[in-house]
Amino acid sequence: xxxxxxxxxxxxxxxxxxxxxxxxxxxxxxxxxxxxxxxxxxxxxxxxxxxxxxxxxxxxxxxxxxxxxxxxxxxxxxxxxxxxxxxxxxxxxxxxxxxxxxxxxxxxxxxx
Numbered sequence: 001x002x003x004x005x006x007x008x009x010x011x012x013x014x015x016x017x018x019x020x021x022x023x024x025x026x027x028x029x030x031x032x033x034x035x036x037x038x039x040x041x042x043x044x045x046x047x048x049x050x051x052x053x054x055x056x057x058x059x060x061x062x063x064x065x066x067x068x069x070x071x072x073x074x075x076x077x078x079x080x081x082x083x084x085x086x087x088x089x090x091x092x093x094x095x096x097x098x099x100x101x102x103x104x105x106x107x108x109x110x111x112x
Contacts, residue, residue, distance in 0.1 A: 006074050078111045
């Protein structure tokens with residue numbers, strides 16, 4: 001589902017951020033932070049579908065003005081929320097990289 005892909009890609013971006021201390025695509029993250037609530041409302045309506053067109057593996061959309069790959073941002077934020085709540089940070093990263101149940105992971109992340 002869109003949720004699965006967003007979390008997988010977001011986990012990669014989150015781990016990269018932990019290592020490098022910077023976002024992999026700053027323009028997407030700037031837009032995401034500025035519009036997070038609106039993006040989340042749209043994403044949660046579509047997250048259990050197979051349609052990734054508006055979220056992943058895409059480019060700037062002139063109709064909406066949205067940059068491409070905003071699913072990476074949403075997945076990053078879900079992983080970040082999961083990590084920030086974890087008492088054992090190393091285990092949290094391991095769990096991120098081995099997720100089997102993405103809906104459970106989202107719920108446990110307490111994102112939004």
